[in-house]
Amino acid sequence: PPAHSRSDWIGPPDKHSNLRPVIFYVPPAESPLERRLREARQEAQACNQRFWARHNRAFRQEKEEFIYSRLKAKGLEMRDETGQKATLNAEEMADFYKDFLRKNFRKHLQYNRDWYKRNFTITFLMGRVALVRALRRLRWKKKNVEQ
Amino acid sequence: GLFVWRLRSAGVRQVPCQFMHLCRVANDRLITFQYFNFLKRMYVTQYNKDLSQRAKPKSDSVVSPFHELQQLDQERKVIHKISPVSPVHQSWCETSSRNELRETKSTAETEDLVTAVGAESKEDRQWKEMKLRLDDLPGILARLSKIKLTALVVSTASAGFAMAPVPFDLPCFLLASLGTGLASCAANSINQFFEVPFDSNMNRTKNRPLVRGQISPLLAVCFAASCGIPGIALLALGVNPLTGALGAFNIFLYTCCYTPLKRMSIANTWVGAVVGAIPPVMGWTAATGSLDAGALLLGGILYSWQFPHFNALSWGLREDYSRGGYCMMSVTHPGLCRRVALRHCLALIGLSAVAPVLDITTWTFPVISLPINLYISYLGFRFYRDADRSSSRKLFFCSLWHLPMLLLVMFTCKKSLLEKEDKGDLRGESHGRAMEIRLP
Numbered sequence: 001p002p003a004h005s006r007s008d009w010i011g012p013p014d015k016h017s018n019l020r021p022v023i024f025y026v027p028p029a030e031s032p033l034e035r036r037l038r039e040a041r042q043e044a045q046a047c048n049q050r051f052w053a054r055h056n057r058a059f060r061q062e063k064e065e066f067i068y069s070r071l072k073a074k075g076l077e078m079r080d081e082t083g084q085k086a087t088l089n090a091e092e093m094a095d096f097y098k099d100f101l102r103k104n105f106r107k108h109l110q111y112n113r114d115w116y117k118r119n120f121t122i123t124f125l126m127g128r129v130a131l132v133r134a135l136r137r138l139r140w141k142k143k144n145v146e147q
Numbered sequence: 148g149l150f151v152w153r154l155r156s157a158g159v160r161q162v163p164c165q166f167m168h169l170c171r172v173a174n175d176r177l178i179t180f181q182y183f184n185f186l187k188r189m190y191v192t193q194y195n196k197d198l199s200q201r202a203k204p205k206s207d208s209v210v211s212p213f214h215e216l217q218q219l220d221q222e223r224k225v226i227h228k229i230s231p232v233s234p235v236h237q238s239w240c241e242t243s244s245r246n247e248l249r250e251t252k253s254t255a256e257t258e259d260l261v262t263a264v265g266a267e268s269k270e271d272r273q274w275k276e277m278k279l280r281l282d283d284l285p286g287i288l289a290r291l292s293k294i295k296l297t298a299l300v301v302s303t304a305s306a307g308f309a310m311a312p313v314p315f316d317l318p319c320f321l322l323a324s325l326g327t328g329l330a331s332c333a334a335n336s337i338n339q340f341f342e343v344p345f346d347s348n349m350n351r352t353k354n355r356p357l358v359r360g361q362i363s364p365l366l367a368v369c370f371a372a373s374c375g376i377p378g379i380a381l382l383a384l385g386v387n388p389l390t391g392a393l394g395a396f397n398i399f400l401y402t403c404c405y406t407p408l409k410r411m412s413i414a415n416t417w418v419g420a421v422v423g424a425i426p427p428v429m430g431w432t433a434a435t436g437s438l439d440a441g442a443l444l445l446g447g448i449l450y451s452w453q454f455p456h457f458n459a460l461s462w463g464l465r466e467d468y469s470r471g472g473y474c475m476m477s478v479t480h481p482g483l484c485r486r487v488a489l490r491h492c493l494a495l496i497g498l499s500a501v502a503p504v505l506d507i508t509t510w511t512f513p514v515i516s517l518p519i520n521l522y523i524s525y526l527g528f529r530f531y532r533d534a535d536r537s538s539s540r541k542l543f544f545c546s547l548w549h550l551p552m553l554l555l556v557m558f559t560c561k562k563s564l565l566e567k568e569d570k571g572d573l574r575g576e577s578h579g580r581a582m583e584i585r586l587p
Contacts, residue, residue, distance in 0.1 A: 001274055008277040010360035018348045020360060022277065048344050056348070059470045090465070090536060097469035097478050108472035112410050115344060119364065123340075126365035 017052035021045065033132060037125040044118045051111055059100065066096040277360050287356045291339055291367060292332035292374070300331045300426050306554045307430025307445050310507060310561060316434070322385040323433035327426060329378025330394040336371035337402040340364055345410075349467045382433075390433045397425045413476045413483075416457060424450035441507045448498050448553070454491035455527050456546040458484045462530075462539035485531040488542065492527035495553075496520040502557065512560035516553055523549050 001009035001023055009023045022045060024038050067088055304327040308320055339346065339357050343364075346352035356362045375398060383391025401422045408415035424446040431442035461468065461477040462484070468475045476484035499520055500513040526545050530538040 001276070005276060008360075009274050010277050011274045012272040013347065013353070018353065019344060020347065020358070022360065023274075052344065052348060056470065090463075091534065094465060094478075094481060097465045098481075101469045101472065101474065101478050104472060105474075108410055111472075112407070116341070116407075119341070119343075123364045123368055126363060130365060 014049065014053070016056055017049050018056070019045075019048055019052055021049070031132070033125070034129055037122065037129050040118070040122050040125060044122060047114070047118070055104070055107075062100060063093075063096060066093075275360070277363075279362065279366070283361065287361050288370060291336050291356050291362065291370065293335040293339075294332070297328050297331040297335065301328045303423075303449065304426040304430035304433075306558070307427030307442065308434045309430075309558055310427075310441065310445060311431045311434035312441070312507070312562070312564060313434050314564065319386060319433060322381060323390060323430060326378050326382035326386060326390070326394060327429060329374045329381065330398055331426075333371040333375030333378060334398045334401045336367050336374070337398075338406050340367045340371070341402070341406050345471050345473075349471050351464070351467070382429075386433045387436050389436065389438065390429050393425055393429045393432060397422060397429075400425075409473050409475075411474060413474050413479055415474065416454070416476060416487075419457070420450045420453035423453045440505045444498060444501060444505055444507065448495065449550075451491040451494040451498060452546065452550050452553075455488040455523060455530075455542055456550075458488040459530060459539045459542035459546065462534075463536060481534065485534055489524070489527040489531040492520075492524040496524065499553070503562075506562055508557055508560040509562050512557055515560065516556050519549055519552055519556075 006025055006027070008025050011021045011023070013020050022041070024042060026038065027034070030038070070088055070092060301324050305320065305324055308323060309315075339355055342352075343357050346355050347358045352358070357364065357367055379391050379395045379398070381391075382394045400418060405415055405418045405422055408418055427449055428438070428442045428446040431445060432438055435442075458476065461475050465475075465478050468478050476487065496517070499516045502508045502512050503510045523542070523545050526538070526542040530542045532538075
């Protein structure tokens with residue numbers, strides 16, 4: 001993002017986590033409230049990124065392992081005659097999906113709780129910041145009018 | 148839009164598109180426009196690679212870069228082409244036509260598809276300023292509120308209104324529709340607000356406004372409040388308190404029960420089906436002011452319909468659900484998934500037969516609706532027995548036209564008020580005549 005920009009910038013989805021990273025603008029006269037908001041957002045972003053990158057990597061890896069083990073059980077190779085990767089059909093993969101979901105269930109429950117809490121906190125802080133800014137602008141306008 | 152016309156001129160069998168106008172689906176996770184996108188993407192992917200089913204998430208780094216790019220382009224292309232088609236019925240026709248055309252699609256056409264969206268995918272990879280532009284706002288809010296789904300919810304509610312055995316009251320009808328629409332917008336916005344990281348990880352939902360940072364969460368919540376509060380107030384004060392209460396309850400059920408439950412237990416499907424069943428009940432109570440058996444029957448029909456529809460759809464999305472952490476029957480209890488779908492297809496037959504008993508329709512309704520109910524039950528049975536992609540897709544697409552047709556037939560077989568009045572008069576007349584005879 002350009003150096004002179006005064007707003008946040010959001011980028012393309014990350015390859016591992018599929019989340020879009022945000023670069024936060026730090027205004028020169030940042031109030032403590034605004035700093036709290038920015039830090040909360042940065043922390044949430046980092047936390048989400050960590051979780052999903054690891055989760056998706058694990059998914060891909062376990063999927064590969066599953067395919068490999070199943071193919072081996074069937075006596076097939078990883079790549080067929082045309083050189084393309086051999087894959088299992090949906091019904092065979094269904095066992096893997098079910099297993100993966102079950103294994104990660106607790107992890108998801110914890111993440112959900114965490115995410116909801118963060119989401120509410122951030123949105124609430126945003127509300128407060130917006131309110132403070134609006135009041136400040138009103139006061140400034142009133143001062144201008146009086147002058 | 149262009150693509151739709153091309154398909155049509157290719158002489159594809161036209162699904163009764165006129166019925167699409169009356170499409171009423173009441174649950175967002177089911178018929179969303181994005182679902183079709185995702186399905187179409189799967190078809191394109193399948194046609195080109197045609198190995199096994201494989202939803203290609205973007206993070207699939209195993210595939211070679213060029214191949215991935217081409218795949219993505221095709222996927223993006225589909226999205227890109229679909230989005231300009233605004234009326235839902237067009238995109239649905241396209242989906243069904245596409246379904247037909249899948250086998251016979253020429254390579255040239257597919258390549259044609261690939262060309263245009265290189266531009267869009269490139270744009271998508273750039274960094275964007277997170278600043279709200281006012282001229283983008285209507286589009287963003289439309290996507291945030293899932294406006295197409297909202298339109299379908301409103302039409303289900305109007306079906307409920309139309310079936311109520313009272314004279315048609317236009318102002319009431321308009322107020323009820325507007326209130327329901329606003330409530331639906333609010334619920335959908337809150338749902339998106341809650342699900343940002345999960346939406347980013349699923350192919351179907353990764354282009355939503357909050358995921359793309361086009362709008363801040365604060366604004367999304369404010370929008371939801373500014374739709375929901377006036378919407379419910381309109382229903383409670385402008386129509387009647389019962390409808391308002393049902394609307395508020397439905398918002399609560401959807402945002403606070405269904406959305407979190409999706410990640411905790413498969414019970415979410417049943418809760419979601421109730422969410423879908425409530426709008427027609429709201430329409431009925433808006434017209435009559437009371438919760439009669441007729442309202443419950445209409446709600447029951449929508450409730451049962453949700454299961455074959457959603458279960459068939461979710462059969463093809465198992466990978467994304469598993470990775471995203473969503474607890475859906477198709478992933479965890481596949482046998483149950485198919486059983487429930489079949490069970491509810493059959494229930495639809497039963498419910499249709501109850502309608503004349505409750506004086507909502509004439510006896511012609513169960514008779515005329517029997518063929519379509521039997522057909523969907525047959526597809527439900529095939530899905531139950533075969534449990535594969537083709538049977539799930541057939542069932543899903545059948546459910547798309549089955550509901551509008553069923554509601555249309557129901558409306559045409561509605562027991563008119565005049566009939567009821569005539570019956571009353573006749574009885575009165577014969578009574579009078581009997582009296583006359585007695586007093587010469």
